[in-house]
Amino acid sequence: MPYALPLVPSGAPGTDGELIAGQDGATIRRTVLPGGVRVISEHLPGQRSASLGAWIGVGSRDETDGHYGSTHFLEHLLFKGTVRRTALDIAEAFDAVGGEANAATGKEHTCYYARVLDTDLPMAVDVIADMVTSAAIDADELETEREVILEELAMNDDDPSDVVHERFSETVLAGHALGRPIGGTPETIRAVPRDAVWEHYRWHYRPETLVVSAAGGVDHDALVSQVADALVAGGWDLDPARAPRARRSSDAGDTSGIGTEPRELTVRRAVEQANVVIGSTGISATDDRRFTLSVLNAVLGGGMSSRLFQEIREKRGLAYSTYSFASAHGGLGTFGLYAGCAPAKVDQVTKILGEELDRFADDGITDAELQRSVGQLSGGLVLGLEDSGSRMSRLGKAELVYGELMTLEESLERIRAVTADDVRELAADLASRPRSVVRVGPFGD
Known part of the structure; x- marks a missing residue:
């Protein structure tokens, strides 16, 4: 453990x-x-x-x-x-x-x-x-x-x-x-x-x-x-009676109304390419499903073999860059899908992003996708710990954020333990949340 x-x-x-x-x-x-x-x-x-x-x-x-x-x-x-x-x-x-x-x-x-x-x-x-x-x-x-x-x-x-x-x-x-x-x-x-x-x-x-x-x-x-x-x-008083400040609670305080309504925002910029993100609230940093989310991200938008990359870039040629992402904090998080495309194609790309998320939630993932994502995440985890800076960051975040420190093998075991049903259930949860859309580009009124 x-x-x-x-x-x-x-x-x-x-x-x-x-x-x-x-x-x-x-x-x-x-x-x-x-x-x-x-x-x-x-x-x-x-x-x-x-x-x-x-x-x-x-x-x-x-x-x-x-x-x-x-x-x-x-x-x-x-x-x-x-x-x-x-x-x-x-x-x-x-x-x-x-x-x-x-x-x-x-x-x-x-x-x-x-x-x-x-x-x-x-x-x-x-x-x-x-x-x-x-x-x-x-x-x-x-x-x-x-x-x-x-x-x-x-x-x-x-x-x-x-x-x-x-x-x-x-x-x-x-x-x-x-x-x-x-x-x-x-x-x-x-x-x-x-x-x-x-x-x-x-x-x-x-x-x-x-x-x-x-x-x-x-x-x-x-x-x-x-x-x-x-x-x-440096003048600090290291008082023996003091204890470390308690870790940030998973309770984010009053979250009533946070992420409960779909919103749309268009930011006008005189640029050649439009950028669009659709998404919703996500999961917190200490949620037990964070390893499942890593697998979900890998399959949906985490690499050249991901669904978003294959559908939007490889099959349709609508974007150069497209991916999914998650940001997790104490008590709250966000989950989104991104693409950069020609301004005239932004509505089409936005529609496809939403459809891919819905299809993911409805159909789940294949065994081949699960195995490929586990291999991708495992390799990335091992390679990411090849330098001392990554290991230093892992220690700091374990202490401040997670409250637990896993060995490399324990982390790999948590990734390997994720099932296709786990991924589908989390995808269904995220897809059911009120979905916001933000666009940046050379749009008129």
Whole structure:
């Protein structure tokens, strides 16, 4: 059975770390430090590189009125300097060792990550911990970065495929915090003051919200010591009485009215190709059917042999790109089908997308499709864990999102256990939900 990740492992916080799993010589260990900081690592014998991630359990859904856009703002500002380091110092620290550092904001978490040689991992821990604990949030730097973020949003708004997916999420989840764009909007980025960003930082960047994950050439005991020392040096109070913040509940709060009505939205853009998404609410990140959804996606729109690709591109030549997708969060999710096509063909393509989903729900899948999708997913899972960055991300998400950590073989067993009936039942459920349509393209009135 997969290892369930408790809020606090057996034994006192700060002990040597609980052995979670080991496979193919890899060893995974987890320690909870005083203050509620969780440190989880996977040692891979023979690896000369190491990937490190500092995960904060806060995303765009956690923003409140007056703070909208703060989460994305902080992703940028933490690289702009701390009490001890300038922005140039941070950049030079990684450039000097041939490493790389970056960050990503999501709807439910923010991650600051780096990949370096194993011998340079102590430096990476020190720099990233300094950024997380001691960001200056300088007023002048904030104003400069405000313009950078506005340019980033403008760049995304110039990409119709980005626009159609963002507007689809807003449309299906309208009225819920998960429907807000991760990066904020030009209006919220222009409006949010420095004090609001600072308050958001001080409230959410705390020991009990932090998960540090690392994979590769990692010594767990050394990592735990380095993390503890770096956090204390950054001024954090690692109070032994504190426990990790509870994982996000599968309850998304009041969802009455969310996704209960079909909606249509047309966004006009002077582009050569139309982009269309149809879909509905989906399943949550911790839903037991998530492996079934992976199989469903693979068969319906997950590759060149998928039904959407074969029907829309190969047989009819109506689109270059078409696929199905799912986005899962705490308590809510979305499920959709996408295609990019000539504007004159958008109605025809939209109709086919809906028909393929309905046919999938009515007829289910064949044994050959099931076996092919299981092979596709199994191969992708194994290949995806060939680098330390993927393994680091797996650890962080297991801790923050799923509450369980599966070995590779356990994950493969869950995929292989999916049946054709499971897929048909889930497809019927998704197809029965109110279906929204979002189009982006050069459409008239």
